[in-house]
Amino acid sequence: MRLTLVYGALLLLSGGGLVALVYFLVRESLYDRITRAVTGWVPALRLGEVPEGAVTSSPGPAATVAPPFSGCGSGSDCAVTRNGLSGAVEQATLNRLLTVSLVALALFALVSLVLAWWLAGRVLRPVGVIAETARRLSGENLHQRIALAGPPGELKRLADTFDEMLDRIEQLVSAQQRFAANAAHELRTPLAVQRAAAEIGLADPDPAQVARIRGKLLEVAGDSERLIEGLLLLSAADQGVERAEPVDLGRTVEEAVAGLAGEAERHEVTVAVDAAPLPVTGDPVLLHHLVENLVANAVRHNVPGGTVTVTAGPAGLVVRNTGPAVPPDVVPQLFEPFRRLKEREHKPGSGAGLGLSIVASITRAHGWTVAAEANAGGGLTVRVRP
Structure with a gap:
């Protein structure tokens, strides 16, 4: 009117x-x-x-x-x-x-x-x-779209923008639902192992049995602790950068690789570093976790005798590893929480599937970009550009 x-x-x-x-x-x-x-x-x-x-x-x-x-x-x-x-x-x-x-x-x-x-x-x-x-629209019918038909114009562009926004919202809601389901599954598994060990393993008073169950409980507790720490880190990264200061990313690479030398030795993987000074501005703690998760992911998802090459320079941070072949269409999904190339094997050092999702969250918090591509001979190459 x-x-x-x-x-x-x-x-x-x-x-x-x-x-x-x-x-x-x-x-x-x-x-x-x-x-x-x-x-x-x-x-x-x-x-x-x-x-x-x-x-x-x-x-x-x-x-x-x-x-x-x-x-x-x-x-x-x-x-x-x-x-x-x-x-x-x-x-x-x-x-x-x-x-x-x-x-x-x-x-x-x-x-x-x-x-x-x-x-x-x-x-x-x-x-x-x-x-x-x-x-x-509600959580149950986010798949619906306006799909406005008509000649190009302001309202047609508004409807198309609304449809694109619904696409992003649907993806975010689906990712949250998968995250909640996967987190519940990942947390339920160690709890079930702990319960079974306590009910069955400790029923036998044999000291050797008790010592073995004690070691298993400590191992499962350690996995649960690392999983919870990963979830907390992912949540902190999603909230953005609270403290930004000058950081030499090349030095951070050297420190992170040195801290993972023992894990690389256990996996029989050789890590080569070529780190030039790379001054950036960001949260030093989050950036350390970014490099650490990239290198740890490259070490864990490798083959015995494989290699990991870490390069830091004007082009950014590049981590390349050998390993099993990765289908190109699966590569973008690896940045989602709890997404793995293979089903998780519940053994020490297998990880919780949060490494690349934490990397993606930290890069978004700093306004950077991260991309990955499958190597022809197997393995993955991940590039982080400030």
Whole structure:
């Protein structure tokens, strides 16, 4: 209704302005034109003559001259008669023009309101479709889309943007649901192992049995602790960078690789480092975890006798490893929490499947980019660009 009133008011103002302009222009020149026309009539009519070129009452051979004036006497009387006649004709013409214009303007206003209502309905129909779709959406039907058909325009672009936003929301909700389900599964497994060990293993008082179960419980507790630490780190990274300061990423690479030397030795993997000074600005703790997770992931998902190459320089951070072949279509999924190339093997050092998801979260928090690609001979290459 408001849009209709605005359209109608604009059209009415335009029509009123047009009427006022026409009335003003006609009034400015009408009197002079009437006076010039009457000037040739008044003296001639006094003698009963018709000036050459004068307009008769009707065209054709049977035309008759308009009824003559009875006379105007002297020259001054003729001027008064001429001026009076011109003024009367001018006023009658202007009154008629104003009356017709106002009637036409009233009809124009009525038509304008009807057209404005129809136009507003057509223009706002996509908005109603968008609003109705948004009202219907919930967690169970996020797959629905507006899919507005029509020529390109602002509202078509708005509907397409809304559909793209729904795509992102659906992906985020699906990722959260998978994350919750996987986290529950990952936490339930060690709890079940602990319960079984406590109920079955400790039922036998044999000291050797108790010592073995104790070691198993400690191992499972360590896995659970690392999983919880990974979830807390992932949550902290998702909240963004709270403390940013200058950091030499090349030095961070050297420190992280040195801290993982023992794990690389256990997996029989050789780690080669080529780290040049790479000054960046960020959270030093999160950046250390970023490098540590990248290198640890490259070491764990490798083959005996494999290699890991870590390069830091102007092009960013690049971690390349050997290992099993990775299908290219699976590579983007590896950045999601608990996503692995193979099912998890519950053994020491197998990891919880959070390494690359933590890397992705930390890079997003710093405004950086991370990308991965499968190597032709097996393994993965991950590039982080500040």
